[in-house]
Amino acid sequence: MKKVQTGQVIEFYSNSCRVKTNFGEFTCLAIKNVVVGDFVELEIIQDSKKFLGKILKINQRFSSLSKKNKDKKKLFAANITHVGILITPKPKTSSEFIDKWILKTKLSDIEAFIINNKNDLGSDKEYQNKIKIYKSLNIKIINTSAKYDENLEELSNYIKNKSVLFVGNSGAGKSTLTSKIVGKDLKTSTLSNDQGVHTTSISSLYELPNGIKIIDSPGMRDIQIMEYDKEQIIYGFEEILKSSKGCKYNDCNHINNKGCNVKKALLNGVISKSRYNNFIKFRDLE
Numbered sequence: 318m319k320k321v322q323t324g325q326v327i328e329f330y331s332n333s334c335r336v337k338t339n340f341g342e343f344t345c346l347a348i349k350n351v352v353v354g355d356f357v358e359l360e361i362i363q364d365s366k367k368f369l370g371k372i373l374k375i376n377q378r379f380s381s382l383s384k385k386n387k388d389k390k391k392l393f394a395a396n397i398t399h400v401g402i403l404i405t406p407k408p409k410t411s412s413e414f415i416d417k418w419i420l421k422t423k424l425s426d427i428e429a430f431i432i433n434n435k436n437d438l439g440s441d442k443e444y445q446n447k448i449k450i451y452k453s454l455n456i457k458i459i460n461t462s463a464k465y466d467e468n469l470e471e472l473s474n475y476i477k478n479k480s481v482l483f484v485g486n487s488g489a490g491k492s493t494l495t496s497k498i499v500g501k502d503l504k505t506s507t508l509s510n511d512q513g514v515h516t517t518s519i520s521s522l523y524e525l526p527n528g529i530k531i532i533d534s535p536g537m538r539d540i541q542i543m544e545y546d547k548e549q550i551i552y553g554f555e556e557i558l559k560s561s562k563g564c565k566y567n568d569c570n571h572i573n574n575k576g577c578n579v580k581k582a583l584l585n586g587v588i589s590k591s592r593y594n595n596f597i598k599f600r601d602l603e
């Protein structure tokens with residue numbers, strides 16, 4: 318085994334992390350800016366009792382998710398390919414939550430798809446219409462019941478060889494779904510240090526034999542959209558972006574300017590009311 322190895326951060330604690338390599342897992346001291354999902358170069362240091370690794374370098378990320386906290390950008394996870402947005406009739410998922418994540422993933426080069434969970438509960442017309450909106454935007458939708466094991470195979474097949482983060486309101490079924498797919502009870506992982514003190518992991522990455530990687534990062538649950546510039550918001554609303562190309566004026570506000578093609582598409586039902594409202598709301602947020 319070479320002294321320097323490449324591995325992926327699979328557990329992140331407050332000041333340490335576990336890195337998985339082809340030669341096993343190593344506990345390392347976390348270095349600045351390293352997050353779960355990161356590929357790192359580490360030096361294996363042989364200790365009297367166990368192997369320890371020292372992170373030398375973080376490899377370039379193909380994607381990352383961050384959250385802005387009082388003007389400071391905080392990174393949460395790296396190298397995610399897909400975000401599965403859990404939506405449920407109970408608790409009712411708002412279209413704002415869905416659109417926020419569609420925007421966020423779009424601007425982070427990550428693909429969003431929808432997991433319509435708690436299918437066993439049934440749903441009303443309004444809920445079904447909401448799903449139709451996203452279907453018409455060509456967003457992949459998978460109907461599941463995590464509790465009663467419905468369609469979990471379709472979901473597993475879809476996320477094969479992908480690195481996925483599940484997002485959803487509290488109570489939407491993220492933990493249930495994750496443990497069903499991972500195939501075990503997900504007790505919060507703990508790590509004991511030399512003094513036998515246990516620390517609970519902040520975020521984890523579960524890698525399954527069939528190539529599925531599921532990232533669990535509680536810090537990502539409550540994202541804000543304030544971190545984006547006004548001009549960026551439209552990229553999370555593909556259908557509005559498309560319509561806006563037909564507006565008479567380049568600087569059209571898409572609210573009350575003359576010759577606005579977005580308003581026209583809204584009236585014609587090409588753009589849905591909820592998508593339009595969220596677009597304006599996110600864009601004009603102070």
Ligand SMILES: Nc1nc2c(ncn2[C@@H]2O[C@H](COP(=O)(O)OP(=O)(O)O)[C@@H](O)[C@H]2O)c(=O)[nH]1
Nearest residue numbers: 434435436462463464487488489490491492493
């Ligand atoms: N009826 C129904 N209940 C579910 C389903 N998935 C999860 N639940 C329940 O919803 C509650 C919240 O689930 P949990 O996985 O903890 O949600 P989380 O907060 O998103 O992690 C639990 O009581 C689950 O048993 C489902 O598909 N159908």
Ligand SMILES: [Mg+2]
Nearest residue numbers: 488491492493
């Ligand atoms: Mg949970």
Ligand SMILES: [Zn+2]
Nearest residue numbers: 564569571577
């Ligand atoms: Zn316009």
